[in-house]
Amino acid sequence: MAGQHTSAATTTWALLNLAANPDVANEAHAENESKFGRKLGAKSFPEPSYEDVKDFVVLDNIVRETLRIRPPIIELMRKVVKPVAIPNTNYVIPAGNYIIASPIISATDEKYYKAAEDWVPSRWNTAEKEDDMDKATTDYGFGATTTSARSPTLPFGAGRHRCIGEQFAYIQIKTILYVLLNRFDFSLDPKRGMPERNYQSMVVLPEGPVLCRYKRRAD
Numbered sequence: 001m002a003g004q005h006t007s008a009a010t011t012t013w014a015l016l017n018l019a020a021n022p023d024v025a026n027e028a029h030a031e032n033e034s035k036f037g038r039k040l041g042a043k044s045f046p047e048p049s050y051e052d053v054k055d056f057v058v059l060d061n062i063v064r065e066t067l068r069i070r071p072p073i074i075e076l077m078r079k080v081v082k083p084v085a086i087p088n089t090n091y092v093i094p095a096g097n098y099i100i101a102s103p104i105i106s107a108t109d110e111k112y113y114k115a116a117e118d119w120v121p122s123r124w125n126t127a128e129k130e131d132d133m134d135k136a137t138t139d140y141g142f143g144a145t146t147t148s149a150r151s152p153t154l155p156f157g158a159g160r161h162r163c164i165g166e167q168f169a170y171i172q173i174k175t176i177l178y179v180l181l182n183r184f185d186f187s188l189d190p191k192r193g194m195p196e197r198n199y200q201s202m203v204v205l206p207e208g209p210v211l212c213r214y215k216r217r218a219d
C-alpha cells in the first residue's frame with residue numbers, strides 16, 4: 001500500500017481544497033502562465049519536464065499544506081526497545097511496549113501555525129518554511145529526505161523508517177494536479193461543502209460519497 005493510498009488520499013484532499021479555494025487554483029494558473037509564457041487551456045498545456053514540476057512553487061505549497069492539515073497517516077508506531085523516560089515527568093515506558101506518535105496534533109497547533117486549521121498554501125512562502133526545524137537530510141538512495149523528528153509537521157514520519165517516497169510523491173501529485181487544473185475548473189457542491197474525515201480507514205480519506213463539480217476549461 002505504500003505510495004498508492006497515501007498519494008491518492010493527498011491528491012483527493014488537495015483537489016477538494018482547490019475546489020473550495022478557486023483563488024489558489026488561479027495562483028497555480030498564473031504561475032504556469034508566467035513559466036510557459038502564455039495562457040494555458042484545456043488542450044494547450046505543455047508536458048512539463050521533471051525540472052518544471054520541481055519548480056512549480058504554488059503546487060508545491062498546495063501539496064505541503066494539504067499534508068499538514070490532512071496527513072493520510074496520523075499514527076506512527078514504534079516498539080520500545082530501551083526504556084523511554086518522558087521528559088519533565090516521572091513516567092518511563094518499559095521496553096517491549098508500543099508507542100504511537102500522532103504529529104497531526106502539532107501540525108494543527110496554533111503554537112506553530114497561525115489559523116492552524118485553515119488550508120493556506122501561501123503560508124509556506126513565508127518565514128515559517130525558513131523556520132522549519134526539520135532541516136537535516138539523509139539520502140538512502142531514493143533522493144534526499146528529512147529525517148529529523150523536530151518539525152511540527154511530519155506527514156512522512158521521521159527517523160530510520162520514515163517514508164522513502166517523499167520526493168516521488170511530490171513529483172507524482174504535482175504532475176496530477178498540473179494536468180487536472182489545466183483541464184478543469186473544480187468547485188464543491190455548495191449543499192455538501194467540505195467533507196469530514198473518515199478515521200475508520202488506516203489512510204484518512206474524506207467521508208464519502210463526496211460531490212465535486214468539474215468544468216472543462218476553455219482553450
Ligand code: HEM
Nearest residue numbers: 002003006007010073155156157158161162163164165169
Ligand atoms: C503523500 C504520499 C505519502 C505519504 C504521506 C507517506 C507517508 C508515510 C509514512 C507516515 C510512513 C511511516 C514512517 C514512519 O513510521 O516514520 C511511510 C513509510 C513508507 N513509505 Fe510512504 N508515504 C507516501 C508516499 C510514498 C511513496 C510514493 C512510496 C514509494 C514509492 C512510499 C514508500 C514508503 C515505504 C517503503 C515506507 C516504509 C519505510 C520503512 O519502514 O523503512 N511512500 N510513508
